[in-house]
Structures are given as structure tokens and as C-alpha cells.
Amino acid sequence: MESVNLTADAGHKGPSYFLVFIILGVLTLVEVAVAFIAALPDTLLILILLGLAVWKALLVALYYMHLRFEPAKLWWMVMAPLPLGLILVGIVLIEGW
């Protein structure tokens, strides 16, 4: 079996881990503030909160899980099932309503 040098992708460029950490912490504070302080219509509030959550999740996946620096094939493999998740939730919602 051929060994792979795991340090090969160590030189990738991107925000520092600490910077991503700061952004995640600030976004968490913003989420709580928006949920309890801002007087917004329910639909807008839900969209903002979901948007912030997806933003945070993407930061973790792209930079902490290094998905941004992985080979394109792996990236597509990870992305491929996500529409299935949306279909799953969509069908559940349609069934419920």
C-alpha cells in the first residue's frame, strides 16, 4: 500500500483557526440577540436565524473540517446527498400540511 504524506495539504491558505473561532463566537451572540432583542416578524426572524446557523455550520465544515481544501471529488461527494436532505424535509412538510 502506498502511504500518503498528510502534510501535503498543510500549506493551504485561509482564515486562521482563531479568526474562525472569533467569528463563530460573535455569530452565536448575534443569534441570541436577534432571537430575544430584535422585534422582527416571525418569518423574517426564522430566516435570519437559519441563515446565521447555516453560516456557522459552513465555517466549521469549510475551515475546521478542511472541506475547502479537499480534492474536488470529495467535495462533490459530500455535497451530493445534501439535496436529498432537502427533499426529505420537503416531503415531510408536504405530508404534514
Add this chain to the structure above:
Amino acid sequence: MSNTTAAALERPTTGPGSGFGVYNMKLGMWVFLLSEVMFFTALIGAYIILRFTNPGHFAEPGVVLNVPLTAANTFILICSSVTMVKAFAEIEAGNQRGLRMYLAATALLGILFLGVQAYEYSKLVHEGFVPAAEFYAALGRDGAGAVEGGPLYGATFYTMTGFHGAHVTIGVLCLLFTTVMAFRGRYTAANHGGVEIMGLYWHFVDLVWIILFTIVYLI
């Protein structure tokens, strides 16, 4: 099994025909995590439909659940993610001491997260918010008075956060094992697949919590 064979099996490899440009162990973890995405998507989808078709069962955000405490716990999990990724960066640079320190810190933060969640559960149960009952009658926060509702709130809350907590528990056990292996000098700059695989799982647990926190506690 000879030492040579054992070393060959543990070594990260692309393997013949893996085809994704990453070693097999890492590819396997990604496939596993994708199955986990579907698992949690099903839970979240079921929660959304139950929540919006049975509004009488659920309380407004922050009335029953302690959001400030859980926001702090979310921050603890985010901290554990940064220590985990720092552990990976340290061993990439060949720094054994840094690897051990950050792995141990990650495990401790994971244990702290579980401790806070256990405290949250005990307080909620004590206040009357139980997982399985015909109805709940919990103490409302911030002067909201007594709150009543149907059984779906407790059932969905404890199911979703409980399954996530189980994942964190498994992660902590694996982290402790990885930390012990690190102290034994198992990982090197050229061979640290175990740390990377551990990190992928741990970050995924963090990622799922980010979504759950918003959906269960804030919406």
C-alpha cells in the same frame, strides 16, 4: 499479527481505486458522516413538522428552556472545535506536546459540555419538563409563570438533544482514547490519520449542535 502488518494496516493510504484523492480511512469517515447528516435531517424534519402543526404543545423560545445557559454551552463546544483543529495543526507540524495539550483540552471541554447538559436536564425535570408525559407544566422563566403544553415538546426536545448528547459522549470516549495514544507517541507528522479522523467526527458533532441550538432553542 506482525508489527509490520499492523503498521501497514494503520498507515493512511489512498488504496487502490479509492478514487477520491484521500486515504480510505478518511473517505470512510466522510461516508459515515453523510449517513449521520441524513439521520439528523430526519430528526429535524420531523421536529419542524410537529412544531408547526401542533403549536399548542410548544412554548415560546426561552420560556421553558434556559437559552443563556445553552448559549454558553454552545460556546464551550465551539471552543472544543478550535482546540481539536489546533491539535491537528500541531501534529502536522510535528509538535507532540501541542498535540497532547490540545487533545486533552478538547476532551475536557467535551466533558464540560456533557456536564452542563446533564445539569440542564436535571433542572428541567425538576421544574416539571419531562420527556414523556401527557402534558407538561413547567416553571416559566423571567416571570412568565407556570407554562403548560402537550407531550410533543418534551419528546422532541429530549430526543434531539439526547441523540446529540450520545454522539458527544461517544466522541469524548474516542477523544480520551486518541489522547492516550498521543501520550504514547502513536502519531507523527507523517502519520496522524487517527487525529484527523477524530477531528472530522468532533467537528461534525459541533456542526450538528449549531443547527440544533438554533432550531430547538431559538425558533
